[in-house]
Every structure is written in C-alpha cells, then in structure tokens.
Amino acid sequence: MKRSQIIKKILINSDKIKSLRNENIELNRLHLLLTDKTQQYTEQEESFGRGKSKTTHLIGRVHWKEYLVDEDTHKKIQIPRSCIVKKDGQWVEGY
Known part of the structure; x- marks a missing residue:
C-alpha cells in the first residue's frame, strides 16, 4: 500500500x-x-440578575431523581437533581 x-x-x-x-x-x-418516569424535561422563563440588569431567559432543564443509601440507617434516600441543557432555545455547551 x-x-x-x-x-x-x-x-x-x-x-x-x-x-x-x-x-x-x-x-x-x-x-x-424525552420525558418518562426516569427523567423529565421542562422549559420555563427564569429571571437572572438584580435591579436594572435583571433579564429573563427561557431555560430548559432535565430533572431526575438520584438514590443514595444512608450509611448509618441503610435506608434509600431520594435526592431530586436537575441541570440546564438549553438557554433561550439554544443548547448549552456540553450538550
């Protein structure tokens, strides 16, 4: 070759x-x-900043539940989690 x-x-x-x-x-x-019982996607307007510099953005979030086991009681603990994946209809870097 x-x-x-x-x-x-x-x-x-x-x-x-x-x-x-x-x-x-x-x-x-x-x-x-996708939205199912494992994770949910939501979009809502959120305000950022204070006073005159306050702006509103359309934020897309993915929500899910994380389960951890308490080391002392050995009970399963549910922790709600979310992350921003879209801002004003544009994908956030990394997604």
Missing part, C-alpha cells in the same frame, strides 16, 4: 468518525428531551 493510499484511507475514516460523533450528539440531545 502506498503512502497516498494510506493517507486517503485515514481521511475517509476521519470523515466517518466525525459523522458518527455528530449522529451521537443528536441522539443524546433527543434522549435529553
């Missing part, structure tokens, strides 16, 4: 990898928007 053929094959594989990454990103975003 010649060097040019190897380089061409590397470029083709790189394009496939980029395509699969983009597809996985979109699938992950669809997964976040």
Whole structure:
C-alpha cells in the first residue's frame, strides 16, 4: 500500500468518525428531551440578575431523581437533581 493510499484511507475514516460523533450528539440531545418516569424535561422563563440588569431567559432543564443509601440507617434516600441543557432555545455547551 502506498503512502497516498494510506493517507486517503485515514481521511475517509476521519470523515466517518466525525459523522458518527455528530449522529451521537443528536441522539443524546433527543434522549435529553424525552420525558418518562426516569427523567423529565421542562422549559420555563427564569429571571437572572438584580435591579436594572435583571433579564429573563427561557431555560430548559432535565430533572431526575438520584438514590443514595444512608450509611448509618441503610435506608434509600431520594435526592431530586436537575441541570440546564438549553438557554433561550439554544443548547448549552456540553450538550
């Protein structure tokens, strides 16, 4: 195999990898928007700042429940969790 053929094959594989990454990103975003008994997606307007600098943004959050076991009583404790995934209709970096 010649060097040019190897380089061409590397470029083709790189394009496939980029395509699969983009597809996985979109699938992950669809997964976040699903609402079921495991997690819920909500959108609501929230105010940020104080006084004259107060602004309102449309915030999309994913809510879920995390379960931990208390080391002393060995009881299962439910902790509600959430994270912001969208701001004003745009995906937050990392999602």
